[in-house]
Amino acid sequence: xxxxxxxxxxxxxxxxxxxxxxxxxxxxxxxxxxxxxxxxxxxxxxxxxxxxxxxxxxxxxxxxxxxxxxxxxxxxxxxxxxxxxxxxxxxxxxxxxxxxxxxxxxxxxxxxxxxxxxxxxxxxxxxxxxxxxxxxxxxxxxxxxxxxxxxxxxxxxxxxxxxxxxxxxxxxxxxxxxxxxxxxxxxxxxxxxxxxxxxxxxxxxxxxxxxxxxxxxxxxxxxxxxxxxxxxxxxxxxxxxxxxxxxxxxxxxxxxxxxxxxxxxxxxxxxx
Amino acid sequence: xxxxxxxxxxxxxxxxxxxxxxxxxxxxxxxxxxxxxxxxxxxxxxxxxxxxxxxxxxxxxxxxxxxxxxxxxxxxxxxxxxxxxxxxxxxxxxxxxxxxxxxxxxxxxxxxxxxxxxxxxxxxxxxxxxxxxxxxxxxxxxxxxxxxxxxxxxxxxxxxxxxxxxxxxxxxxxxxxxxxxxxxxxxxxxxxxxxxxxxxxxxxxxxxxxxxxxxxxxxxxxxxxxxxxxxxxxxxxxxxxxxxxxxxxxxxxxxxxxxxxxxxxxxxxxxx
Numbered sequence: 374x375x376x377x378x379x380x381x382x383x384x385x386x387x388x389x390x391x392x393x394x395x396x397x398x399x400x401x402x403x404x405x406x407x408x409x410x411x412x413x414x415x416x417x418x419x420x421x422x423x424x425x426x427x428x429x430x431x432x433x434x435x436x437x438x439x440x441x442x443x444x445x446x447x448x449x450x451x452x453x454x455x456x457x458x459x460x461x462x463x464x465x466x467x468x469x470x471x472x473x474x475x476x477x478x479x480x481x482x483x484x485x486x487x488x489x490x491x492x493x494x495x496x497x498x499x500x501x502x503x504x505x506x507x508x509x510x511x512x513x514x515x516x517x518x519x520x521x522x523x524x525x526x527x528x529x530x531x532x533x534x535x536x537x538x539x540x541x542x543x544x545x546x547x548x549x550x551x552x553x554x555x556x557x558x559x560x561x562x563x564x565x566x567x568x569x570x571x572x573x574x575x576x577x578x579x580x581x582x583x584x585x586x587x588x589x590x591x592x593x594x595x596x597x598x599x600x601x602x603x604x605x606x607x608x609x610x611x612x613x614x615x616x617x618x619x620x621x622x623x624x625x626x627x628x629x630x631x632x633x634x635x636x637x638x639x640x641x642x643x644x645x
Numbered sequence: 646x647x648x649x650x651x652x653x654x655x656x657x658x659x660x661x662x663x664x665x666x667x668x669x670x671x672x673x674x675x676x677x678x679x680x681x682x683x684x685x686x687x688x689x690x691x692x693x694x695x696x697x698x699x700x701x702x703x704x705x706x707x708x709x710x711x712x713x714x715x716x717x718x719x720x721x722x723x724x725x726x727x728x729x730x731x732x733x734x735x736x737x738x739x740x741x742x743x744x745x746x747x748x749x750x751x752x753x754x755x756x757x758x759x760x761x762x763x764x765x766x767x768x769x770x771x772x773x774x775x776x777x778x779x780x781x782x783x784x785x786x787x788x789x790x791x792x793x794x795x796x797x798x799x800x801x802x803x804x805x806x807x808x809x810x811x812x813x814x815x816x817x818x819x820x821x822x823x824x825x826x827x828x829x830x831x832x833x834x835x836x837x838x839x840x841x842x843x844x845x846x847x848x849x850x851x852x853x854x855x856x857x858x859x860x861x862x863x864x865x866x867x868x869x870x871x872x873x874x875x876x877x878x879x880x881x882x883x884x885x886x887x888x889x890x891x892x893x894x895x896x897x898x899x900x901x902x903x904x905x906x907x908x909x910x911x912x913x914x915x916x917x
Contacts, residue, residue: 395745435741435748441756442717449713464745468765469707469738470792470852473667476707484713493740495767495787497794515767520742522769525815531803543797580742 374460374488374509376551379576380600382428382458384645387636389593389601390628391429391462391578393608394419394451395436402616412440412447417454419612422625426632429460429604431578452485460604461487462578466515468493468500475503482507489513491556491578494540498547505548512553516541516568519558519581535564541571550575557596559587559605565595574598580606582631589631593638601644607631646732646760646781648823651848652872654700654730656917659908661865661873662900663701663734663850665880666691666723667708674888684712684719689726691884694893698904701732701876703850724757732876733759734850738787740765740772747775754779761785763828763850766812770819777820784825788813788840791830791853807836813843822847829868831859831877837867846870852878854903861903865910873916879903 383389394416398406401415408414420430432451437444455461463481467474467490481490482504489511492501504512517527517537529536541555550572557568559581568577577596581587582605589605596603611631615623639645655661666688670678673687680686692702704723709716727733735753739746739762753762754776761783764773776784789799789809799809806814813827822844829840831853840849849868853859854877861877868875883903887895911917 397748433741433745433748435739435745435752438717439748439752439756441721442714445710445714445717464741466739466741466765466768467707468740468767469705469736470790473705473707473736476669476705476711480707480711484711493738493765493767495740495765495798496738496790496792497797497799499792499794501794518742518768520768520771522771522773525769526767526808526812527769529803529808529811531801531808536798536801536803536808539801540798 376576376600379428379460382460383601386426386428386632387639387645388426388428388632389603389605389635390427390631391431391604391606392419392423392427392611392628393464393580393606394430394432394612395608396612397436398440400613402618402620404618410447410450412437412444413450416447416451418621419624420454422621423611423628424456424459426628427459429462430455431462431464431606433464433608449485452487460489462513463487463490466491466493468496470496471499471503474500478504478507482510489554491515494544501544501547505552508552512548513578514540514544514553514555516555517557517561517564519560519587523558538567538571541568545572554578556580559592562591562595565592569596574600574602576602576604578604578606582607589634590638593635594642597642597644601639648848648872651700651732654732655873658698658700658904659911659917660698660700660904661875661877661907662699662903663703663876663878664691664695664699664883664900665736665852665878666702666704666884667880668884669708670712672885674890674892676890682719682722684709684716685722688719688723690893691896692726694897695883695900696728696731698900699731701734702727703734703736703878705736705880721757724759732761734785735759735762738763738765740768742768743771743775746772750776750779754782761826763787766816773816773819777824780824784820785850786812786816786825786827788827789829789833789836791832791859795830810839810843813840826850828852831864834863834867837864841868846872846874848874848876850876850878854879861906862910865907866914869914869916873911
């Protein structure tokens with residue numbers, strides 16, 4: 374999916390919502406546990422309930438790996454079930470030497486057919502390069518994350534910059550806005566100006582709305598590019614909105630609620 | 646497995662060899678492809694051939710994930726097949742927010758029953774903490790890796806230190822030599838003195854012997870602690886030593902060859 378396709382989908386759905394599929398067997402509605410593949414059944418209902426309002430889905434690999442081979446079966450079925458025009462992000466945060474990165478790239482882009490994968494920058498260019506060789510796929514690099522521990526190293530001062538700024542600058546030598554995005558936490562309002570100066574046109578993947586405390590309105594107005602440029606993720610607030618037999622109604626309502634707010638924000642800024 | 650157990654195993658086997666199970670369906674001997682689970686059959690032969698000479702095995706997760714759910718089946722069987730007194734490292738290089746890290750910790754320490762997992766430090770303390778809550782398990786933190794890209798960020802100057810030194814120092818606040826190790830590339834000879842000053846007693850996991858060019862002798866003499874303190878990994882040089890029908894004979898020979906050199910080095914330094 375190209376950057377243009379992504380912006381087109383944003384305009385059509387009037388949404389930049391990414392739904393995080395952090396699907397945990399201990400948190401899904403109990404009545405689903407009777408089915409043969411409860412995680413897939415849950416994801417199917419979540420996707421059915423939210424696909425009108427979401428432009429991306431982001432399964433978090435940890436939640437599938439914890440279930441071993443069955444988890445990978447559920448993941449594969451989930452990816453196949455996601456409608457074709459919706460962007461599929463593997464939230465994997467990998468980062469390894471070249472020949473291993475080639476294997477991970479193959480895993481996410483071929484075995485599972487994701488459109489994008491989140492990666493950690495710590496091991497440098499040759500750990501990212503194998504993913505960039507898939508020209509129709511995306512790398513989403515961790516820049517400034519939403520967790521408390523992000524202050525340990527990401528905000529270190531390196532000369533006149535924070536470490537995460539050095540990483541963004543360096544990575545601009547590797548590829549451009551047509552193949553790279555960055556993860557920036559929704560609670561990082563103060564850093565958005567600096568980030569948008571460095572990368573005015575790149576898409577940003579923003580976790581941390583809701584459960585992690587970020588404000589949709591503030592972060593949108595700080596982060597918008599000319600083509601929206603934001604994928605704002607919500608996981609737990611949407612997918613665990615309800616656990617009754619009709620849980621998907623409440624999930625749909627939650628997703629629609631966010632989408633309506635996004636529509637207003639896009640319209641206010643004349644982006645759609 | 647405790648640090649003391651690990652050193653005991655080193656003394657018994659006169660070896661600090663870790664065999665990397667980067668088992669690639671396209672590289673294993675062709676005659677194995679006829680079996681139902683070629684990757685497991687290959688690993689079984691590698692383990693049979695090397696378990697007298699190795700004190701640790703390190704499956705690289707990427708090589709199993711690329712095969713989807715079948716890969717995880719092969720991995721699980723492999724872990725179960727490794728003899729009980731041998732240290733099992735998940736080379737996974739994960740790093741994520743707390744609730745996701747809890748899931749990964751559960752994946753590696755419960756679902757797959759590894760003794761240790763390699764982790765990336767970029768997201769800071771709360772991304773590592775959930776693993777440390779398993780008191781009998783180990784975290785192996787990336788410090789200074791062997792790949793070219795490690796120069797992009799790991800060697801950045803932050804005040805008077807390189808970034809990787811800052812990371813080691815900070816991580817000493819999180820846990821100690823009984824639960825943490827560090828990854829240092831075998832080609833980083835010049836950095837070993839600095840590293841051993843910071844962490845004289847921690848175990849180091851050293852990739853980069855062989856295929857990646859590091860010298861066993863130099864790195865051992867630079868890196869030894871009072872209790873050996875080294876797990877030196879070899880993957881491709883051992884496991885792909887031969888592809889004939891009797892490939893395990895050559896694999897055993899390669900592993901024994903390294904073990905004999907290790908024995909001499911341990912004896913020279915009066916460590917055994």
